[in-house]
Amino acid sequence: MSNNLMNKTTFAPRLLTWFATHGRHDLPWQYHHQDTADIYAVWLSEIMLQQTQVATVLTYFPRFITAFPTVQDLAKADWDDVAHLWAGLGYYARARNLHQGAKQVSTFIEQFGHFPQTLDEWQHIRGVGRSTAGAIVAMGVRGRGVICDGNVKRVLTRWAGIDGDITKSATDKQLWELAEQLTPNDDSGKFAQAMMDLGATFCTRTRPICTTCPLSADCTAYQNGNPTAYPIKTKKAKKPHRHSLVFALHYDDKMLWVKRTSSAGLGIWEGLYALPMLMIGDDDKNLTISNLTRAKNLYDNYPNSQPLSLAEQQVLEILPNMDLHIDKSIKHTLTHFHWQLSLVSIQLDKVLYQTITHALTAINADFVWQNHPQRLGIPKAMEKLLTNP
Numbered sequence: 009m010s011n012n013l014m015n016k017t018t019f020a021p022r023l024l025t026w027f028a029t030h031g032r033h034d035l036p037w038q039y040h041h042q043d044t045a046d047i048y049a050v051w052l053s054e055i056m057l058q059q060t061q062v063a064t065v066l067t068y069f070p071r072f073i074t075a076f077p078t079v080q081d082l083a084k085a086d087w088d089d090v091a092h093l094w095a096g097l098g099y100y101a102r103a104r105n106l107h108q109g110a111k112q113v114s115t116f117i118e119q120f121g122h123f124p125q126t127l128d129e130w131q132h133i134r135g136v137g138r139s140t141a142g143a144i145v146a147m148g149v150r151g152r153g154v155i156c157d158g159n160v161k162r163v164l165t166r167w168a169g170i171d172g173d174i175t176k177s178a179t180d181k182q183l184w185e186l187a188e189q190l191t192p193n194d195d196s197g198k199f200a201q202a203m204m205d206l207g208a209t210f211c212t213r214t215r216p217i218c219t220t221c222p223l224s225a226d227c228t229a230y231q232n233g234n235p236t237a238y239p240i241k242t243k244k245a246k247k248p249h250r251h252s253l254v255f256a257l258h259y260d261d262k263m264l265w266v267k268r269t270s271s272a273g274l275g276i277w278e279g280l281y282a283l284p285m286l287m288i289g290d291d292d293k294n295l296t297i298s299n300l301t302r303a304k305n306l307y308d309n310y311p312n313s314q315p316l317s318l319a320e321q322q323v324l325e326i327l328p329n330m331d332l333h334i335d336k337s338i339k340h341t342l343t344h345f346h347w348q349l350s351l352v353s354i355q356l357d358k359v360l361y362q363t364i365t366h367a368l369t370a371i372n373a374d375f376v377w378q379n380h381p382q383r384l385g386i387p388k389a390m391e392k393l394l395t396n397p
Contacts, residue, residue: 019167019223020192020199026222027202030209035062036069039147040198047123048079048113050148054140055106059099062208068097079123082107083114091279091385098388099343104279105135125149138184147197155200156187159207164190165239166211169228174239211235249346253286253332254393256353257323259361265381266319267374276342280385281376283393284320285349319373326363330354340389351393 032038037053039045052073056065072093076082082090087107094103112133116124124130130141139157146153156164161174161183168186172179192199210217218230229235257264265281337350356364361377368375376384380394 016189019190020195022222023202023206024195024198027198027205031202031205032062032209035066036073038201040201045148045150045197047144047148048082049073051136051140051144052106054143055102055135056097058102058140060097064097068093079110079117080114082110087279088384092383093385095280095385096388096391100277100280100385100387102135109134109136123149125151127153143200146200150197152191152193152196153200154184154187154191154196155203156184157204159211160187160203162213162239163203163207163211163223166216166229166235167223167227169232170238171240173242175242247341247345249348251288251348252350253288254349254351254390255284255286255323255327256335256351256394257284257356257364258353259356259358259377262377262379264323264364265376265378265384265386266317266323266368269317269374277387280387281381282387282390284323286320286324318371319368319375322367322371322373323364326360326367327354328360336393338389338392340392347389349389349393 033041035053037046037049039050053065053069056069056072075089075093076085085107087104090103090107091100094100097103113123116129124133125145127138127141127145130136130144131138136144139155139160142153142155143157144153145151146155164170164183164186165174170179170182170186172182174180174183206221206223210221214236216235218224218227218235221227221230224230227235229238255264264284266284267281268277268279270278332352335351335353337348340347340349365377
């Protein structure tokens with residue numbers, strides 16, 4: 009870390025002066041210009057904004073809070089209604105945690121008559137970590153809260169010249185200590201918003217706007233001419249490639265949709281409805297399926313092939329030998345891997361339809377026969393597969 013830092017006491021005043029003129033002040037979850045804040049709305053926005061850009065959240069936040077205007081409304085809501093409004097926003101564990109957290113907060117309010125107030129209380133709520141708790145306390149509760157999310161870490165590592173790997177606990181501790189020192193006791197909510205705005209709009213990852221940044225006078229990275237060298241982060245391992253067949257099973261203008269559970273393979277899309285899938289390849293981006301002939305031969309052709317859940321296994325074992333034709337393939341990137349999904353459409357007769365329905369009912373699977381699930385959450389990848397072209 010550089011030893012030539014300007015007095016830390018000027019950091020917050022400079023940033024807040026910049027924020028007053030250049031910051032964002034019209035986002036629907038902002039309350040810094042009002043006497044009180046909607047804690048629930050602040051919390052909701054913080055969860056939605058995790059790993060998601062503001063522009064995307066702006067299309068989801070109004071619909072969500074209109075459907076569930078209070079935390080009690082969200083707590084009492086059926087999960088399928090929550091998933092429907094979250095569908096397409098990604099990182100669905102956030103929605104599940106938010107839904108469970110709403111139940112916790114609702115119970116807390118019943119017991120104490122108010123929202124959680126402290127950092128510790130908020131960190132006991134499902135899905136709320138240290139930085140999110142700091143943001144809620146600072147911007148919602150109007151207490152002193154400190155944040156240190158990705159944008160903040162980028163600003164701090166550049167300003168202070170912190171050259172440690174930010175994925176390491178020692179560096180993370182150093183950044184939190186610095187964030188604690190720089191956060192003012194008053195206006196920590198405005199300061200938190202200012203830090204997030206600076207990181208999102210000026211101190212960006214690849215093209216920082218240093219010449220007009222309020223911190224450039226003593227920013228170590230800018231003075232050294234290497235702002236994009238920070239933050240230092242261990243390169244992630246190359247994402248593996250996976251390949252799955254996705255079965256659109258048609259009967260009487262309806263398709264089979266199965267609700268994914270926590271026990272389903274890969275641990276993704278829990279609580280959402282998806283078409284049955286079969287994983288046929290892993291770690292091979294050049295895998296092709298043009299030579300596939302019959303469903304019963306899939307296990308022989310691809311020894312590592314596997315259904316992703318018991319419900320999918322039931323369905324695929326019922327399907328008779330038949331020619332497979334790929335209607336469409338898409339590439340879908342998730343946090344940990346690249347996924348090629350290939351759509352196979354199969355028309356069922358009444359006997360197959362009844363057999364599959366009986367088998368899924370027997371194992372207590374959640375499923376629906378609909379052309380397109382109404383008011384149910386489905387993954388964006390499924391939407392892409394079924395959309396022409």
